[in-house]
Amino acid sequence: MIYQCGACGKTTFEKCCSSEKRGDDGWGGSEAVAALIPLDPSFYPEFQYQSKGLLRDLLGKKREQASLNDILNSVLRKYSELKQPYFTNFIHANKSMDGAGESESPPGARVDGVYSDRELFREVLIRKGFTELEGIPVLLDKLLKTTYFNSVYSGFSRELSRHIKPRLSDTLASWIEEAGTTFRSDLALFFYFVWENDCGYEGVEFNKDAESSVGVPLLSKQALDGFMKLCEKIYFDLLVNRMSAQLENFNPNKFVTMYLVDAMDGFQFEAFLVEIFQTIGYDVKETKKTGDQGADLFVSRFGKNIVIQAKNYSGVVGNSAVQQAISAKTFYGCDEAMVVTNSYYSKSAKELALSAGVRLVDRAELQSYLDDYNQKMIEGFYEEDSMEFELD
Incomplete structure (x- = not known):
């Protein structure tokens, strides 16, 4: 009923993603269709009977489809029982959905002794009775995508309501x-x-x-x-x-420019970031000014808690800021960590942030936040003027 493209991540009602590269016939090849994963286990292709020819379909289709339905019902029951806490907690503990296909390797110990988190998670599920994962190893990735979709959709629904x-x-x-x-x-x-x-x-x-x-x-x-x-x-x-x-x-005196941000001290910069993130729709909480364990702000949206390290620098921001953000994320148990600066980051800071999953907001991206903030201020002034006009 609703599908997700493995290539672009887009959700669609069609079995072929329109953003996928089209084939020579203009309609896209089989890879485009195969890349889309149903976000409801009931629709997974593994549980649908595949035609084996007219004669075999007549003789064995009902019996094989009944067997597939039994497996499906078993999978849905176990998934419902294990979704909390196993699937959901694994999604929260492993934010990236990269690595699809790893679970297709044979389960169990190997000679090389190197195992991904997904392989270990699959073994946990098998030992909990999810034996279908032995015969259909790709099922794990699909169930994780379904769990991840449900988590994202839950936040989307709250906002849309x-x-x-x-x-x-x-x-x-x-x-x-x-x-x-x-x-x-x-x-x-x-x-x-x-x-x-x-x-x-x-x-x-x-x-x-x-x-x-x-x-x-x-x-x-x-x-x-x-x-x-x-x-x-x-x-x-x-x-x-x-x-x-x-x-x-337009009133230049009420606009905040990047040059004004540059003139702020550390505390003023943190206070201004509170206004920025509140304006663009986040719930914001400041930390105490000392002993904050590397956290300057906490923001939340769509059910995710994010810790922010603020750096108002005139020079390049290095590894230290990223390390502080990593420590704060662990100490406070946040879902994500972010560093925001009016400057730029060193190459090593970018590499560390990439490996640790820390989001870096540099001067260019902060400018886009400023643009949104100033636009909201304009709209606020416009609404105030409109109200005054109506009262008059």
């Missing part, structure tokens, strides 16, 4: 205003939410067979393309309105 309006166009406008260009990759998720919560919008007709039939899209590609055009129009109008507000309400 705040934008639901009586009319579809109003809901899309509210959502796009906050989500920005991510609507282009998340539109299928949007309509998945609309379907799941039975919002009943006029003009949105879901395929009733999609829930029970493999390969049947929830919304046709033609319908989804039509809604994408509507989203693009909404986004274009939003940009035009923002430009109009900026031109009408």
Whole structure:
């Protein structure tokens, strides 16, 4: 019913991702189809009968499909029982979804004695009774993707629920205003939410067979393309309105430039980052100024807790800042760590951050945050002026 592309990560209702490279026939080869993984175990190809010819289909299809259904029911039962805490905790402990395919190696000990986290996790599950992983090793990667999708979708749903309006166009406008260009990759998720919560919008007709039939899209590609055009129009109008507000309400004295940030001291920089992250939609908590174990700020969004190390430097930021962020993430048990600076990072700092999964925000990216912040300030001034006009 909903699929995820292994190449680009996009969710879609179609069995072939439109962003995949098309084949010579213009429709994409078998690799494009194979790259998409159903995010519901009931739809995994391993549990669907594969034709073996007319005669064999007549003689053995029902019996083999019944056997596959038994295996599927067993997998779904065990997955439901083990999803908490095993699958979910493994997702939280291993943030990267890289390494798909590792679980296809034979289970058990090997002569080389080198094992990935996924192989060890698979062995844990096998010993817990998940014996299907011995016969279908690729099943682990698919179940992890399903678990990861459910985790991400849960956060997406909480955010989207705040934008639901009586009319579809109003809901899309509210959502796009906050989500920005991510609507282009998340539109299928949007309509998945609309379907799941039975919002009943006029003009949105879901395929009733999609829930029970493999390969049947929830919304046709033609319908989804039509809604994408509507989203693009909404986004274009939003940009035009923002430009109009900026031109009408521009006040250089109320803008924060990077040069003003450069003039801040460390405490002022931290305080300003609180405003920045609050403005772009994060919940923010400052730490005490001493004994903070490398943490300057804590921010959270979509259920993830992130620790931030702030560095207002005139020179290049080195390994020390990244090491402090790593220590703070471990000490406070956060999901992610980030370093934010008005400067740039050394090559070794970038390498350390990459290996440790620490996100680095440098001067260029901080400037984009500043742009968003200033735009929000403009919109705030515009709303205040509008209110004053209405009161008059």
